Amino acid sequence: MTTAQAQRIAAKHHPRRIALFGGSFDPIHSGHLAVARAADRRFNFDEIHFVPASRPPHKLKQHLAPFPHRFAMVALALTEHPHFVPSVAEAGEDFSGAQLHYSVDTVRYFRHAYHGHGDRIYFIVGADAFLDIPMWKEYEALLGLCDFIVANRPGIRAEALRLVIPPELMGRDGKRKDSEAVHESSVVAHLYRTSVYLLENVASEVSATDIRRRAHRGQSIHGLVTSRVEEYILKQGLYR
Numbered sequence: 001m002t003t004a005q006a007q008r009i010a011a012k013h014h015p016r017r018i019a020l021f022g023g024s025f026d027p028i029h030s031g032h033l034a035v036a037r038a039a040d041r042r043f044n045f046d047e048i049h050f051v052p053a054s055r056p057p058h059k060l061k062q063h064l065a066p067f068p069h070r071f072a073m074v075a076l077a078l079t080e081h082p083h084f085v086p087s088v089a090e091a092g093e094d095f096s097g098a099q100l101h102y103s104v105d106t107v108r109y110f111r112h113a114y115h116g117h118g119d120r121i122y123f124i125v126g127a128d129a130f131l132d133i134p135m136w137k138e139y140e141a142l143l144g145l146c147d148f149i150v151a152n153r154p155g156i157r158a159e160a161l162r163l164v165i166p167p168e169l170m171g172r173d174g175k176r177k178d179s180e181a182v183h184e185s186s187v188v189a190h191l192y193r194t195s196v197y198l199l200e201n202v203a204s205e206v207s208a209t210d211i212r213r214r215a216h217r218g219q220s221i222h223g224l225v226t227s228r229v230e231e232y233i234l235k236q237g238l239y240r
Contacts, residue, residue, distance in 0.1 A: 143169055
């Protein structure tokens with residue numbers, strides 16, 4: 001048996017932790033990266049897939065930079081993070097990102113790709129977005145497809161997040177017996193097959209809206225985005 005074959009066999013038996021971090025990323029900024037790094041430190045992911053949204057259903061009226069630009073900025077921002085992966089899951093066949101994608105379909109796409117024994121999919125989302133999850137397509141099914149990691153912000157309590165989860169979806173009492181038990185202190189809720197975790201102390205003052213506004217005015221965005229993303233925005237004349 002070659003070393004490569006042995007590694008492939010070992011990989012097949014290694015349960016993978018895969019995180020999905022979706023967003024408009026218009027543009028991706030330091031706040032997004034801070035959340036991803038904090039989640040990675042807590043859960044030790046094998047991969048975090050940053051998924052630029054095609055046409056976010058809740059932002060259909062908002063003008064977004066073209067998908068290829070938003071994907072390019074994500075790819076540039078992740079170059080120094082080996083297991084942070086820019087994803088084309090919502091790019092569409094023509095890479096235009098013009099088709100409507102829903103989170104539940106994107107999670108199913110990743111569950112199909114990562115279906116080994118013990119593999120777990122985690123969905124990283126902000127607290128404000130999680131509070132709106134009852135508005136999402138097939139949200140009850142979505143809550144059962146993957147674990148959620150909710151990046152909290154000041155003023156939002158775990159109880160408020162728990163209230164948007166239908167009581168009938170609540171599952172196990174008591175503590176997880178598997179490797180997730182180490183994260184019990186951050187559990188918002190245990191569902192039948194999944195859990196919702198709270199990620200504290202990652203609030204950021206950086207906003208994509210502010211960055212776009214500053215770029216439009218010709219003001220500096222240095223430090224709000226990575227240097228490569230800053231250079232890309234300037235060279236492409238985005239948001240001007």
